[in-house]
Amino acid sequence: MSQRFQRLELDGEKKTSSPSQLSGQLNLQSDLHDAAYWMHQADGHRRHGRFEEALRDYSRGVEQDRSVVRGWVGQIQMLIAMEEYPEAELWARKALELFRGHADLSAARAQALCRRGDITQAQAACDAAIGTAGISSYPWTVRGELMLSLRDPVEEYCFDKAVQIDTDWLVLIEIAGIYIFYRRHAKALSYCRRAVQKTGDHPYCWFRQGECELAMGLNDAARLSFKQCLDLEPKNMRARKMLEELQNKGWHPFGWLRRK
Numbered sequence: 001m002s003q004r005f006q007r008l009e010l011d012g013e014k015k016t017s018s019p020s021q022l023s024g025q026l027n028l029q030s031d032l033h034d035a036a037y038w039m040h041q042a043d044g045h046r047r048h049g050r051f052e053e054a055l056r057d058y059s060r061g062v063e064q065d066r067s068v069v070r071g072w073v074g075q076i077q078m079l080i081a082m083e084e085y086p087e088a089e090l091w092a093r094k095a096l097e098l099f100r101g102h103a104d105l106s107a108a109r110a111q112a113l114c115r116r117g118d119i120t121q122a123q124a125a126c127d128a129a130i131g132t133a134g135i136s137s138y139p140w141t142v143r144g145e146l147m148l149s150l151r152d153p154v155e156e157y158c159f160d161k162a163v164q165i166d167t168d169w170l171v172l173i174e175i176a177g178i179y180i181f182y183r184r185h186a187k188a189l190s191y192c193r194r195a196v197q198k199t200g201d202h203p204y205c206w207f208r209q210g211e212c213e214l215a216m217g218l219n220d221a222a223r224l225s226f227k228q229c230l231d232l233e234p235k236n237m238r239a240r241k242m243l244e245e246l247q248n249k250g251w252h253p254f255g256w257l258r259r260k
Contacts, residue, residue, distance in 0.1 A: 035065035042074055047170060048233070049204050051081040069099055073138075076108040080115060081177070088112035103132035107139040114146055115181075122146055137166035145178045159191075169195040169205065176208055185215040203233035210242060219246060 038061035045054035058074035065071075072095040079088035092109035099105055110125035126146055129139035144158030159175050172195040179188035189212035195205040210225030223246050229239040 033060075033064070035061040035068045035071065037061075038064060039068065039071060039074075042071075046074070046078070047202070047204060049207065049238075051078045054078045055082070066098070069095075069102060069105070072099070073104045073108055076105070076112065080108070080111055083115075085112050085115045089116065101128070101132065103129040103135045104138050106132075107142040110139075111142045111145060114142070114149055119146070119149065135165075137162040137171050140165065141171065141175060141178070144175065148178065148182055148184070167198075169198045169202065172198070173205060173208055176212070180208075180211065180215075183215075185212045188212045189216065201232060203229040203236055203239070206232065207236065207239050210239065214242065214246070222246065 038057045042054045042057035042061065045051075045057060055075055055078035058071045058078060061068055062071040062075065072091070076088045076092050076095070079085075079091065089109055089112035092105055092112055095105050096102065096109065106125050106129035110122045110129060113119075113122035113125060123146060126139065126143050129135065130143060132139075140158050140162035144155045144162065147153075147155035147158055162175065163171055172191045176188040176191035176195070179185070179191065189209065192205060192209035192212055195202075196209055199205060206225045206229035210222045210229065213219075213222035213225055223243065226239045226243040226246070229236055230243065233239070
C-alpha cells in the first residue's frame with residue numbers, strides 16, 4: 001500500500017480519515033470554504049487532467065460534508081486515474097458502508113476491481129450499479145470498460161449509452177482515457193475528436209487528442225493538437241514537454257506511453 005494510505009484505520013469505531021489527511025496535504029484554509037466550493041474546485045482540476053489536485057479538493061469537500069456522495073465518488077475516480085487501484089477499491093468499500101447500494105460507488109468499486117484484474121467481483125459490482133433505477137452515465141462507462149477488458153464488442157453499446165445519458169464532453173474524454181489505458185488509441189482518438197467538436201476551446205480535449213495521435217505515429221497532427229492545447233492553456237507543462245520532445249531529433253514516439 002502506498003505511503004498516502006499507510007495510516008488508514010480500518011476499525012469501524014475509529015474515525016476514517018480522507019485521502020488528503022492521510023497524505024499530509026490538508027490545507028487549514030479548507031475550513032474557510034464549504035463543500036460546494038471544493039466540489040467546484042475539484043471538478044475544474046478534473047477537467048484539466050490534474051488528478052492529484054482534484055483528489056485533494058474532493059477530499060476537502062468530504063471533510064466539510066461527509067454526506068456529499070459526489071465527493072466520495074470523485075475521490076475514488078481520481079485514485080483510479082492515478083493508478084492507485086487497491087486504495088480506490090478500499091475507499092469504495094468504505095463509502096458503500098455509508099451509502100449502501102449507491103450506483104456510482106458500486107461502479108467505482110467495479111472499475112477499481114477491473115483494473116486489478118478481479119473481473120468476477122467487478123462484474124457483480126457493476127451489475128448492482130446497472131440494476132439501480134435512474135443511474136448516471138458512470139455505471140455504463142464502467143460496464144463498457146469491463147466489456148473492453150473481456151474483448152467483448154458490446155463495449156461500444158455501453159459507451160454509447162453513457163454518452164446518451166450525459167452529453168458532457170468530459171464523458172467522451174474519460175471514455176477515451178479508458179481506451180488509452182487498454183492501448184486502443186484509434187478508438188480513443190475517435191472519442192477525443194468528438195469531444196473537440198463539442199468543445200474546441202478546452203485544452204484537455206486537445207491534449208488527449210495529441211496523446212492518441214502521438215501513439216499512432218501521427219506526429220504532425222499531434223504537434224498541432226499540443227500547440228492548440230498550449231494556445232488555450234500556455235502554462236500546460238505536459239503539452240509543452242510533449243511538443244518539445246516531438247521536435248527533438250531521434251525521439252521515440254512510444255517510450256513515454258509505456259505503463260509501469
